[in-house]
Amino acid sequence: MDLLALRYFQAVARHQHISRAAQELRVAQPSLSRTISRIESQLGVRLFDRQGRRIRLNDRGAAFLRRVDKALAELEDGRREMADAAASGPGRVAVAAETLLQLAGVLAAFRAQRPGVRVRLFQASLEGMRRHVASGEVDFALASQALSGPGLASVELSSEEVFLAVPRGHRLAGREDVAVAELAAEEFVSTRTGHWQRALLDGLFAREGLRPQVVCEGDEAAATPEMVGAGLGVGLMPAVARRAIGEDGPVAWARLGSAESRRTLTLVWRQGAYLSPGALDFRRLARERLMPDAS
Numbered sequence: 001m002d003l004l005a006l007r008y009f010q011a012v013a014r015h016q017h018i019s020r021a022a023q024e025l026r027v028a029q030p031s032l033s034r035t036i037s038r039i040e041s042q043l044g045v046r047l048f049d050r051q052g053r054r055i056r057l058n059d060r061g062a063a064f065l066r067r068v069d070k071a072l073a074e075l076e077d078g079r080r081e082m083a084d085a086a087a088s089g090p091g092r093v094a095v096a097a098e099t100l101l102q103l104a105g106v107l108a109a110f111r112a113q114r115p116g117v118r119v120r121l122f123q124a125s126l127e128g129m130r131r132h133v134a135s136g137e138v139d140f141a142l143a144s145q146a147l148s149g150p151g152l153a154s155v156e157l158s159s160e161e162v163f164l165a166v167p168r169g170h171r172l173a174g175r176e177d178v179a180v181a182e183l184a185a186e187e188f189v190s191t192r193t194g195h196w197q198r199a200l201l202d203g204l205f206a207r208e209g210l211r212p213q214v215v216c217e218g219d220e221a222a223a224t225p226e227m228v229g230a231g232l233g234v235g236l237m238p239a240v241a242r243r244a245i246g247e248d249g250p251v252a253w254a255r256l257g258s259a260e261s262r263r264t265l266t267l268v269w270r271q272g273a274y275l276s277p278g279a280l281d282f283r284r285l286a287r288e289r290l291m292p293d294a295s
Contacts, residue, residue: 006071008025008032009035009068010135014131016055017055069135077273084277091276092117092120093282094120095120096137096140097124101222102142103121106285106290107119109289127194139269139273139276140279140286142265143268144265145199147268151270151271151272155287156265158291159262160238162238163238163254163255165235166228167228167229173254174252178257180204180207180257183212184210186213186234189233190212190224190235191218192219196263198217203260215233229249229250229251267287
């Protein structure tokens with residue numbers, strides 16, 4: 001079982017789809033299928049459950065994936081550490097985040113200090129970020145919801161209030177203490193399940209024994225104010241978005257009465273992972289730029 005075969009398994013496990021993994025890896029689908037079958041034969045267990053052309057990682061496959069992610073991440077750490085020791089290049093920093101806009105200020109400062117370092121950005125859901133960090137594909141994840149677990153280290157960067165954005169003229173516009181129960185009949189514009197806005201919305205309603213009526217969902221959180229302003233529904237938006245949009249934008253604002261209506265921004269990395277000088281600078285700048293009381 002060589003490293004290439006393990007990387008093939010990692011890609012198939014991530015996609016849970018042979019043809020999509022083959023497309024990413026730029027290999028023939030039959031060759032990839034044979035590689036997966038060979039790994040299963042060597043291990044003596046099935047790693048995927050198969051239903052026709054569909055495959056799904058099973059419990060044994062998930063356990064093996066955790067080991068493979070850890071092993072390949074350690075090897076990548078070693079390669080990068082030796083490359084830095086040999087000064088063979090400026091290096092790279094890779095970051096995953098649910099929304100990339102919040103990285104703009106940090107990246108501008110980082111580019112000014114480390115102009116030669118390559119930067120790779122990944123937009124991902126919470127579970128996507130967890131996989132990216134565990135596999136060593138990224139140095140950091142910038143998470144807007146709890147991302148914790150064995151082998152992960154983190155630092156809280158900021159915490160801000162999340163407001164209710166409503167169409168202008170809405171009955172709740174300008175209210176200062178809206179109870180979640182008052183929103184039971186409202187239609188919501190939100191992101192898909194897995195993103196922080198949706199996780200917060202679902203959590204607020206679940207505490208009241210309710211479920212939100214989501215009529216518009218997607219991956220483009222930046223489109224929320226336009227959709228709300230067009231009258232499709234109401235939506236949750238953080239304080240940073242309110243400041244950017246202003247009081248004369250397409251939406252009006254209301255304040256929720258729940259103390260849980262907040263977004264906490266956390267920088268997460270793999271505990272014990274090798275961090276290049278560039279990555280250490282990125283972490284320092286993230287703290288300086290995003291932590292309100294950082295000096």
